[in-house]
Amino acid sequence: MNDATAHLKAEAWTSETRRLLAKALGEFAHERLLEPEEAEWGYLVQGRRLTWTFSARRLPLDHWDVDPESVTCLLDEEPQPLEAGVFFADFAEALGMSDEVLQVYLEEVAATVNRGVWQRSRRQPTAAELARADFQTVEAAMTAGHPCFVAGSGRIGWSVEDYAAYAPEAGEAVPLVWVALDRTHALFSSTEGTQEETIADLAAGDWPWLRERLAALRLSLEDVVVLPVHPWQWRHKIATGFAAEIAFGRVRYLGEGTAEHQAQQSIRTFFNRSKPTAPYVKTAMSVLNMGFMRGLSTDYMAVTPAINDFVAELVHSDDTLRKTGVRVLREHSAAGYWHPVYTEVAPKGSPYRKFLAALWRESPVEQTSEGEQLATMASLLHVDGEGNSLAAEHIRRSGQAPGEWLRSYLDAYLVPLLHCLYKYGLCFMPHGENVILVLDEGRVDRVFMKDIGEEIGFLNGVTALPEDVGRTAHEVDDWEVPLTILTDVVDCFLRFLSAILDREDVLSAEAFWTVVGDVVRDYQAAHPELEERFERWDLLTETFRLSCLNRLQLRDNTSMVDLENQSDSLQYAGELDNPLVSRSGAGRS
Structure with missing residues (x-):
């Protein structure tokens, strides 16, 4: 197995740390969590123990455009190594972080810096190349994450191997796991028709294989709801937390499909590389990322297609909006499973009610020339x-x-x-x-x-x-x-x-x-x-x-x-x- 930490070099880590600290200083000043003081060389903020200095341009909306190369850390006027964890520990009180939040946040920050170091260790397209690149090349080349959030790529729950396999910036082909669900606790909702009428299109690239797997188990789409699952979610949540459902045949593993999918920036949504006009698949993925556990609610899936159709009809029929050319990519089909115990005991909104669900969204490729x-x-x-x-x-x-x-x-x-x-x-x-x-x-x-x-x-x-x-x-x-x-x-x-x-x-x-x-x-x-x-x-x-x-x-x-x-x-x-x-x-x- 390749060393998944080979990219971790001191110089690269420091360079990416500078980028993150520049963003932190700029956004925390913008949000008035930190109040930089003007100094001869630019600005400074005083932490609990250390002094942090930087230069920045001030722009409308109280925007601080901080130069990463200017960021320094001083102890008694002596330069110190730049470490993101040290920065957040130094300002934890000023930032209003509890001890519990700080510990998790430090892990998210380390993962965010690691993401940048890993991505920049690989040859990245130039801006001129991306200006002429295809859709998915651009998608995988994004480096900045959300422009506001400092800890934007925590993805807590992933191993280093998971990162290399599933991160959007890895751009790897990912096969989805398919399961068959007992209809007693399962949902299939679609404005495209019945499951039998639509699943061949929804499972584009996987349908011939999926049909064979169902036949081998003597199942039909009249018996079960079929659902794509993120491979990580299957291994880490469903195969363990749903073990009783599997044991009694209410959830059946069908295997990995044959179609190639590519993770999008939202990490749990997939573009179908085998058939680009086929729908996206959005899956549940119970990793902690940017403030939320990224599951998907079966409760929400029941009316998701109806909501999408209502919004699309409103937008697409309005004369002013038609002139702009704007289109809504409908989430026209959805499926999920209500675990009989988690659903009973977990409160509404709990991650334990968001383990096993998926939706299908229209691809923009089929609507472009x-x-x-x-x-x-x-x-x-x-x-x-x-x-x-x-x-x-x-x-x-x-x-x-x-x-x-x-x-x-x-x-x-x-x-x-x-x-x-x-x-x-x-x-x-x-x-x-x-x-x-x-x-x-x-x-x-x-x-x-x-x-x-x-x-x-x-x-x-x-x-x-x-x-x-x-x-x-x-x-x-x-x-x-x-x-x-x-x-x-x-x-x-x-x-x-x-x-x-x-x-x-x-x-x-x-x-x-x-x-x-x-x-x-x-x-x-x-x-x-x-x-x-x-x-x-x-x-x-x-x-x-x-x-x-x-x-x-x-x-x-x-x-x-x-x-x-x-x-x-x-x-x-x-x-x-x-x-x-x-x-x-x-x-x-």
């Missing part, structure tokens, strides 16, 4: 080993002026989000991993939205919902509604894209935010019928509340928020100046 390029929106924040950004490469390739390119991107991405919110009260979780771009020679033509069943919400009764979509209804205060754009889009994504383009002298931060503000104002001007909602849910207010993601993870890194009531779980730290509004005081016009 020859010559069009697919890429995760997260790739717009990707910077290669030479410091060149993929966003800048796309701009150069497009032949558009930077502001014109940005406008095309925002017309494709931001305008649909604005219209869904103000017309229907519909909000998405539109971060980089949840949006897929369709590019034409570097220009963003349109986008796909995904992760619908668990992430969308209909706010404050704007849209009447059928009963099976009712769980997506939420009542929130009016001031919270615009944060679905101002926090999730402006602060948690565009803030970073602006900093990258400004750093490379492609587009200044001032020019960037002028374009974004113009897109909002132009959309509002085009829809006077929604004027009352524009005033009620004001995107062009002078300031807005700063919602802090790292504070959530630092408070509780095993269950960051209550998924049943996310609004009450959020943490705020003062106000941010709104970059969509000029400081002269001009707001909505």
Whole structure:
């Protein structure tokens, strides 16, 4: 067996530690957990025992663009080795971490640094190469993770061998394990028809083999529900925690399928490499990653297809949205198993109710034309080993002026989000991993939205919902509604894209935010019928509340928020100046 730790060299570890500490200093300053003091050489923050210094550019939205090479650690003015664990131990009290949270967080931080070292130990595509690369090459090349979360790749529960086999950045072919479930405790839900009618398409590449396995066991799809399982989940959770179900034949192991799948950035979702037009498969995977155990709820699966169909019909039938080209990737089929004991004793939302479930999501490949390029929106924040950004490469390739390119991107991405919110009260979780771009020679033509069943919400009764979509209804205060754009889009994504383009002298931060503000104002001007909602849910207010993601993870890194009531779980730290509004005081016009 190859040495799975061969990449761990001191120089590489220190280099990746610098990147993580730069992110930590920047984001913790942004969230007002740390208050850097100006110094002759830049900035400093004083820990319990050590002094940490760095240089940074200050940009709109109180963004700290920290230079990783500038980060130093001093004890009595003497330089010390840079160690991420030492940093978090030094600031544990300032960051509000309990002893229990700190221990887990240190493991998550070590895993996050390790991810970076491992990935950079392999030859990585340049930004210029990625600008012309295929969908899955881009997916596997992402290095940064979520732009806000510092400990973003914990994946607690994986061994080093699991990492090499299943990490998205490994880009390996993964066969899925298939099981047959007794219908007494199983669920199959689909808007595509019955299981018998749809399973051949859902199991693309595995269907001939699966049909043979069922025949060998004298089973048919009238007897059982068949379900794909992540190989890790089978070995570590199902084969042990469901041992009684296996012993009595209620869960039957069918074996590993023959189709090749590739893990996506969300780690538990797979792209079908054997048949790219086939549906994605999202599986349960009970590893702790970025604040949650990444299981999948059978309870949720029952109405997931109905929710997706309702959202897709609404989006695809709206004239304004049709003009943008936006499409919803439907999660049209789902399956799961209610363990008879765990389901009885585990409270709602418990990881023990999320061990064995899966869903199937439409592939964007079947909805694109020859010559069009697919890429995760997260790739717009990707910077290669030479410091060149993929966003800048796309701009150069497009032949558009930077502001014109940005406008095309925002017309494709931001305008649909604005219209869904103000017309229907519909909000998405539109971060980089949840949006897929369709590019034409570097220009963003349109986008796909995904992760619908668990992430969308209909706010404050704007849209009447059928009963099976009712769980997506939420009542929130009016001031919270615009944060679905101002926090999730402006602060948690565009803030970073602006900093990258400004750093490379492609587009200044001032020019960037002028374009974004113009897109909002132009959309509002085009829809006077929604004027009352524009005033009620004001995107062009002078300031807005700063919602802090790292504070959530630092408070509780095993269950960051209550998924049943996310609004009450959020943490705020003062106000941010709104970059969509000029400081002269001009707001909505």
